[in-house]
Amino acid sequence: MSDCILFAKRNDMAKKKEKEMEADFSAEERLKEAAIKVFTQKGYAATRTRDIAKEAGLNLALLNYYFRSKEKLFEIIMMEKLQQLFEIIIPLANDPSTSLDKKLTAIASEYIDMLSVNENLPLFILHEIRSNPERFVSKMQVTKIFSDSVMIKQIRERRSDINPIHFVINILGMVVFPFIAKPILFSSGQVDDKAFGVLINERKKLIPLWVKAILKAK
Amino acid sequence: MSDCILFAKRNDMAKKKEKEMEADFSAEERLKEAAIKVFTQKGYAATRTRDIAKEAGLNLALLNYYFRSKEKLFEIIMMEKLQQLFEIIIPLANDPSTSLDKKLTAIASEYIDMLSVNENLPLFILHEIRSNPERFVSKMQVTKIFSDSVMIKQIRERRSDINPIHFVINILGMVVFPFIAKPILFSSGQVDDKAFGVLINERKKLIPLWVKAILKAK
DNA sequence: GTCTATAAGGGGATAGAC
DNA sequence: GTCTATCCCCTTATAGAC
Numbered sequence: 001m002s003d004c005i006l007f008a009k010r011n012d013m014a015k016k017k018e019k020e021m022e023a024d025f026s027a028e029e030r031l032k033e034a035a036i037k038v039f040t041q042k043g044y045a046a047t048r049t050r051d052i053a054k055e056a057g058l059n060l061a062l063l064n065y066y067f068r069s070k071e072k073l074f075e076i077i078m079m080e081k082l083q084q085l086f087e088i089i090i091p092l093a094n095d096p097s098t099s100l101d102k103k104l105t106a107i108a109s110e111y112i113d114m115l116s117v118n119e120n121l122p123l124f125i126l127h128e129i130r131s132n133p134e135r136f137v138s139k140m141q142v143t144k145i146f147s148d149s150v151m152i153k154q155i156r157e158r159r160s161d162i163n164p165i166h167f168v169i170n171i172l173g174m175v176v177f178p179f180i181a182k183p184i185l186f187s188s189g190q191v192d193d194k195a196f197g198v199l200i201n202e203r204k205k206l207i208p209l210w211v212k213a214i215l216k217a218k
Numbered sequence: 219m220s221d222c223i224l225f226a227k228r229n230d231m232a233k234k235k236e237k238e239m240e241a242d243f244s245a246e247e248r249l250k251e252a253a254i255k256v257f258t259q260k261g262y263a264a265t266r267t268r269d270i271a272k273e274a275g276l277n278l279a280l281l282n283y284y285f286r287s288k289e290k291l292f293e294i295i296m297m298e299k300l301q302q303l304f305e306i307i308i309p310l311a312n313d314p315s316t317s318l319d320k321k322l323t324a325i326a327s328e329y330i331d332m333l334s335v336n337e338n339l340p341l342f343i344l345h346e347i348r349s350n351p352e353r354f355v356s357k358m359q360v361t362k363i364f365s366d367s368v369m370i371k372q373i374r375e376r377r378s379d380i381n382p383i384h385f386v387i388n389i390l391g392m393v394v395f396p397f398i399a400k401p402i403l404f405s406s407g408q409v410d411d412k413a414f415g416v417l418i419n420e421r422k423k424l425i426p427l428w429v430k431a432i433l434k435a436k
Numbered sequence: 437g438t439c440t441a442t443a444a445g446g447g448g449a450t451a452g453a454c
Numbered sequence: 455g456t457c458t459a460t461c462c463c464c465t466t467a468t469a470g471a472c
Contacts, residue, residue: 027455042349046263048447059457064449066455120348127345129401130338131260137405146406163417165408166424173395178387180398183347187355188364190383199381206384213435214428245437267466277439282467284437 028066030056035063035073040081040120043127044074078128081121082139088114090144093151100154104171104208111175112204116197122176158215170214174207246284248274253281253291258299258338261345262292296346299339300357306332308362311369318372322389322426329393330422334415340394376433388432392425 025033034056038047049070053060067073092098092106115121129136146152146165155164178185178200185191191199243251252274256265267288271278285291310316310324333339347354364370364383373382396403396418403409409417 043261043263043345045261046349049449050447060448061450061458062456068449070448123344123348126341126398126401127261129405130341131264133401133405137401140402140405142402142406143408146403147408162424163420165403165417166421169396169399169403170392170428172399173391174388177391177395180344181387181390183344183351183355184358184360185364185383185387187347187351187358188360190361190365199383202381203384206380209435210388210432213431217427217431266464278466279440279468280438286467288466 027056027058027062031058031063031066032073032077036077036081039074039077040118040124043124044131078125078136079139081125082136084114084118085121085125086141086145090141090149093145093149096150100151100158101208101212103151103154104211107171108175108207109204112200115176115179116200119179119182121179123180126180155215167211167215171207171211174203174210178203245274245276245280249276249281249284250291250295254295254299257292257295258336258342261342262349296343296354297357299343300354302332302336303339303343304359304362308359308367311363311367314368318369318376319426319430321369321372322429325389326393326425327422330418333394333397334418337397337400339397341398344398373433385429385433389425389429392421392428396421 031052035052038052038055041047042051047070049063050060052073053063056062063070063073067076088110089107092103092110095103098106129140146168152164152168155167159167178196182196185196249270253270256270256273259265260269267281268278270291271281274280281288281291285294306328307325310321310328313321316324364386370382370386373385377385396414400414403414
């Protein structure tokens with residue numbers, strides 16, 4: 001019984017703390033953060049603006065007051081998230097002063113760190129782009145990774161006999177795929193959140209090693 | 219002018235051929251095929267039952283007549299597609315009579331062939347599972363790949379110092395990731411449908427080579 | 437079995453009070 | 455700026471004719 005009271009009190013305090021933390025952000029910021037959470041989790045089509053408002057602890061009218069429409073709010077978030085994905089790799093892949101090996105280490109490490117705190121990002125982006133390719137294609141500076149990047153040139157120097165895109169696909173796949181396949185890994189029962197954390201941390205060191213190995217493979 | 223007539227005639231015949239082929243299938247089958255196409259392309263939430271009926275060249279009421287609801291139709295398709303994904307890899311991964319190298323060759327080849335004619339499948343499955351993990355987890359026999367498969371044992375024999383799940387992730391990632399990332403590859407302008415076909419065909423031979431290389435990498 | 441027409445409900449957006 | 459109440463369209467599902 002006293003346990004119950006203590007527990008209730010602790011819960012109250014946690015709630016209060018939460019409220020206070022929320023209060024540090026404006027309604028606009030809270031709606032945007034809520035929208036990021038819900039959109040990236042469920043995708044555009046499956047999210048209801050009511051869910052976003054509820055997640056933010058605010059009401060639906062505010063969403064339209066600040067962002068005009070679900071569509072416009074989505075567009076803002078999508079652009080930000082595309083930016084977030086590309087701003088990591090483009091400068092790293094185009095740095096002429098680093099070796100290919102250094103690039104691999106940097107990309108694996110920085111991408112995995114970013115995705116660890118944005119686990120839903122890859123699947124969200126990939127799903128939304130496919131639902132509406134023409135809409136976002138122009139916004140993506142993919143050329144800067146896949147065709148005329150310094151990294152592509154460095155890969156070509158090592159393996160002129162294989163299309164360098166193969167290796168870019170492999171690097172990105174090794175980094176991104178675990179996050180995309182997470183629900184499947186978990187369903188095996190062999191992986192939980194802790195084990196997943198260990199795995200992706202190991203991959204920071206393993207991926208550069210692996211990529212060097214496949215660059216040599218005959 | 220005569221070209222136009224010929225062209226029109228050819229189109230008419232193509233149309234007729236199409237109609238005849240459609241007629242070979244019952245309304246139920248046509249609706250299901252249409253549903254597979256639309257669901258896997260746009261995802262559950264974004265597809266409207268009207269789109270499915272239209273795609274099948276039939277009307278909305280028929281869909282409910284045969285399948286009761288959008289939900290039930292989706293469930294049927296989802297189960298079939300999960301089956302389709304797992305039935306390829308599970309027997310291959312659990313064949314005690316083949317070497318690990320043979321398994322890699324078989325998995326890469328058969329998966330790539332299947333995904334080539336079901337390009338939307340991976341992203342569809344992954345997106346829907348994440349939107350509703352608890353719903354499908356029990357239906358997936360993932361354990362048979364990730365923990366107690368023959369392949370896992372064979373991997374462990376070669377590299378006892380690294381969690382074998384890493385290698386399964388890498389194999390599947392190398393096979394599946396190009397299909398998931400297709401819209402991004404295309405947006406680079408470097409890859410079109412023909413080039414994509416060439417790439418994934420090359421990967422059938424390259425992936426086993428690469429996996430052998432990373433198994434040795436120190 | 438297949439169709440048209442319509443009911444029922446959900447969800448995005450706004451009006452108007454405070 | 456923030457809220458409640460409400461509008462109205464769009465979508466799923468069904469009734470009922472053929």
